[in-house]
Amino acid sequence: xxxxxxxxxxxxxxxxxxxxxxxxxxxxxxxxxxxxxxxxxxxxxxxxxxxxxxxxxxxxxxxxxxxxxxxxxxxxxxxxxxxxxxxxxxxxxxxxxxxxxxxxxxxxxxxxxxxxxxxxxxxxxxxxxxxxxxxxxxxxxxxxxxxxxxxxxxxxxxxxxxxxxxxxxxxxxxxxxxxxxxxxxxxxxxxxxxxxxxxxxxxxxxxxxxxxxxxxxxxxxxxxxxxxxxxxxxxxxxxxxxxxxxxxxxxxxxxxxxxxxxxx
Numbered sequence: 001x002x003x004x005x006x007x008x009x010x011x012x013x014x015x016x017x018x019x020x021x022x023x024x025x026x027x028x029x030x031x032x033x034x035x036x037x038x039x040x041x042x043x044x045x046x047x048x049x050x051x052x053x054x055x056x057x058x059x060x061x062x063x064x065x066x067x068x069x070x071x072x073x074x075x076x077x078x079x080x081x082x083x084x085x086x087x088x089x090x091x092x093x094x095x096x097x098x099x100x101x102x103x104x105x106x107x108x109x110x111x112x113x114x115x116x117x118x119x120x121x122x123x124x125x126x127x128x129x130x131x132x133x134x135x136x137x138x139x140x141x142x143x144x145x146x147x148x149x150x151x152x153x154x155x156x157x158x159x160x161x162x163x164x165x166x167x168x169x170x171x172x173x174x175x176x177x178x179x180x181x182x183x184x185x186x187x188x189x190x191x192x193x194x195x196x197x198x199x200x201x202x203x204x205x206x207x208x209x210x211x212x213x214x215x216x217x218x219x220x221x222x223x224x225x226x227x228x229x230x231x232x233x234x235x236x237x238x239x240x241x242x243x244x245x246x247x248x249x250x251x252x253x254x255x256x257x258x259x260x261x262x263x264x
Contacts, residue, residue, distance in 0.1 A: 007066070009094070014029065025064050025065070027066065029071070034046055036089035043077060043079040053069060063128070112125055135163075151199070153201060155172060155196075155204070157170065158170070170184035
């Protein structure tokens with residue numbers, strides 16, 4: 001990264017103009033590197049075809065939103081064996097192709113989401129001058145690679161809502177480390193069953209008795225994994241308790257209601 005008074009830029013890019021607006025800063029950046037490599041064949045070319053304007057959101061500066069207006073160039077690929085004749089110069093350490101924000105800005109949003117959550121992260125980001133939504137924060141977290149440390153012996157499985165009343169998924173938790181192991185894109189029994197077949201070390205599965213994915217605990221147990229135990233919990237109503245406990249709870253509720261009537 002090249003050192004600048006305001007923000008670091010990749011080598012070969014310079015700040016051309018800075019404009020202060022009512023909502024933040026608009027910074028015009030131009031590319032000055034004489035050559036660029038084709039992303040398909042890695043052949044360097046200096047024959048420029050054209051240029052275009054690309055707008056990216058960058059990390060905020062002193063609470064102000066930063067918008068970068070990049071002048072990106074297109075080059076001819078002079079490799080006769082390459083299928084791509086015209087390509088756009090890449091910024092591998094600064095922004096991904098077709099992205100609308102820089103990598104460091106994406107990392108900030110991801111860190112906020114991991115430290116808080118979708119809705120709380122959106123409120124915190126607004127205080128820091130970052131324009132984002134809770135859906136964007138959750139999508140950045142979903143793009144993180146799944147890193148499994150060791151085998152999972154005791155698994156907790158339940159469904160949750162990506163969007164209230166719309167999109168539901170399945171959360172898998174390691175009950176020993178109390179950490180989320182994976183997030184499945186739906187709450188179908190087959191999806192969770194396929195996941196558990198790839199983890200034969202699971203000994204006990206804790207599940208919600210009323211969840212749609214509870215069937216996956218049975219279907220996920222192949223004949224070779226018939227020893228896998230299950231623990232079903234249902235704490236949503238008095239019907240989930242044994243009959244004496246449910247009767248006692250209903251009696252207590254009735255006493256409270258009659259007491260309220262007498263007080264009124």
